[in-house]
Amino acid sequence: MxxxxxxxxxxxxxxxxxxxxxxxxxxxxxxxxxxxxxxxxxxxxxxxxxxxxxxxxxxxxxxxxxxxxxxxxxxxxxxxxxxxxxxxxxxxxxxxDMDDVSLEDGGPSNETQIEHQELQRLIANLSEEYREPLMLQVMFGYSGEEIAEQLDLNKNTVMTRLFRARNQLKEQLERSNEGRDYKNG
Amino acid sequence: MKAEIIKMDDLEFRRSIYSEPSTNDSKVRDAALQDESKQKLWNELKDLDVAIQETMNVPVPENLAHKIILNQSLNQHQETKRRGRVHLALAASVAFAIGISFTTFQQRQPDINFSEGALAHFYHAKEMENGDANLSTQQVNFKLASFGTQFSSDIGKVFSANFCDVDKVRTLHLIMEGEQGKVSVFIVPHEDRLLMKDTFGDDDMDGTSLQLGETNMVIIGEKGEALEKFKSSLSKKLDYTA
CATH class of the missing domain: 1.10.1740.10 (RNA polymerase sigma factor, region 2, helix turn helix motif)
Structure with missing residues (x-):
């Protein structure tokens, strides 16, 4: 054949x-x-x-x-x-319910990612409307205009969501770090 | 001249660096230069972005690109077959071979839909017809001997006679001259697992099959070809008791 x-x-x-x-x-x-x-x-x-x-x-x-x-x-x-x-x-x-979703086994597995396990969980728990623009900006280097076009949103909305996404991640990271310090102390 | 420095308020500064830590906005830079705590916050956001990037950079499954391309080849071949188009990309041909062996192997179904297989093979083989070999009935019989059968008298013009595998079943594929065009005849020793349909076909082609003793014959020709006539003439000449 x-x-x-x-x-x-x-x-x-x-x-x-x-x-x-x-x-x-x-x-x-x-x-x-x-x-x-x-x-x-x-x-x-x-x-x-x-x-x-x-x-x-x-x-x-x-x-x-x-x-x-x-x-x-x-x-x-x-x-x-x-x-x-x-x-x-x-x-x-x-x-x-998206809020309850946690990453399954087989998620990120290299060393850096294990270091960022907490962050990984937090990113996964971000609502999709925050996570998507964040992905486009951080992973693909898209500008605000490009994200707006891709997601069919206006640019102000995109920038607000990016602001809230990082704000949420940063606050939650700090909170969990404080918690850990407290336990350690 | 009066240079007016527009100072950024805290909220505006935060909005800028939170929504785009890699910003090049000169107002953001100036504000950070003038205020150490702002610079510190900005650095934290930049660090956070590095961490986000590293976290998002999940490993990609091995061979994913290869699997995507293979999937497309298989799919493409199926569509080509469905539409009865006769051109096949090389990749689709290869995928065809893989697909047939893979599915047969995986499903291990004892029954083989031979008529459909023959039709699929017909389209496949149509691509490869090369020239008019014009074989004699004796030459055909020489090949048929391995199936323990032969034609007892001249069967007319035969362009080619090749052994082919249809669904892993060894068959002799004759390309003969019909009234309208070429007619494909598949001869295969009978096995119970071979499912033969009396008649079958698609938009362009008609097929018919029959069993003569221990020999099966599947005939495929273009719509409008006098297949029944062809079949009866051929079946009379097949010496299937041999």
């Missing part, structure tokens, strides 16, 4: 080959960022991986609509967010 295929190599239409090549470059360049975004969106490794697969599959189907490679990341994030919303529509009855 394989040996017979070889004779057909040259006949693969070049536009498909080019599309495939473009797609693979896109996957290589952006899969890690998109996975991390998905992970912090859903806080579950396996679900994040599923959503990423679905996202890239949809990206393949409408790859022709992506005119500018520079817009690829924003485009993929948009698809990803839509996929995630679909998942919620499908599984509405499975909804859990």
């Amino acid at each position: 394989f040996s017979r295929n070889k004779t057909k190599l040259s006949a693969v239409p070049s536009d498909i080959a080019a599309k495939q090549k473009r797609y693979e470059a896109l996957v290589q360049a952006l899969h890690a960022d998109i996975y991390r975004y998905a992970y912090w969106l859903v806080k579950d490794k396996a679900i994040a991986e599923d959503i990423v697969q679905e996202t890239f599959l949809r990206a393949w189907r409408s790859l022709d609509s992506l005119k500018d490679e520079k817009a690829a990341k924003a485009w993929l994030i948009t698809i990803l967010r839509r996929e995630n919303a679909r998942r919620f529509e499908r599984k509405q009855f499975d909804l859990v």
Whole structure:
């Protein structure tokens, strides 16, 4: 079967080959960022991986609509967010209270992340509307305008949410540090 | 000239550094230079951002990129097959082989839907037809001998005769001349696990199958091809008692 295929190599239409090549470059360049975004969106490794697969599959189907490679990341994030919303529509009855969600096993595991275990828990417990702009700013280096465009919000709203996100994280970190000092003392 | 220094109040300063610790705003910088406690707070926010970044930077599953590309290839092939399109990307061909062996292996289903498999293979093989070998019935019989059967008289024009695996079942794939175009004939020794449909097909192709003693024959031709006639003529010539 394989040996017979070889004779057909040259006949693969070049536009498909080019599309495939473009797609693979896109996957290589952006899969890690998109996975991390998905992970912090859903806080579950396996679900994040599923959503990423679905996202890239949809990206393949409408790859022709992506005119500018520079817009690829924003485009993929948009698809990803839509996929995630679909998942919620499908599984509405499975909804859990976001405030109670803690990270499952298989979360961040390298040394730096273990150091930041408390922070990790706090980030996971941030409400999604705070966590998302924070991800875009800190992980992807998006400006306030870019975040506003990506999330379809106005810039003031974005800046307010970023302010509140950090404010909440900082306060909670300080509170838990004080608690620890108190116990130690 | 009067240079007016616009001083930032505490709240504005906090809002700026909390919402964007990496800000380059000169007002923020000036305010921090003039007030040590502001500078200290700003540094704390910068440190917090480093920590957030490190925390968010979770490990990516191994081979994820590879899995994404494979998933796309498999999916692409399925769609191609569904639409009956005849062009296959190389990746899809490879994925086809992996897909067939993987699903067969994984499901371990004893029953094989041979008719559908033959149709899938037909599209697959259509890509690879090369030239008119124009084989004689004797040459076909030479190959058929391994199945313990043969054609007793001339079966007409045969473009090619190759052994192929359809769903892991070894079969002889003949490409013959029909009234309208090429007709594919799959000959396979009978096994109980092979599910054969009398007739099947899709938008473009029709298929029919029959069992003659210990030999199964599946015939696939374009819609409108006189398959029944083809089938009866061919089945009369097959010496299946051999």
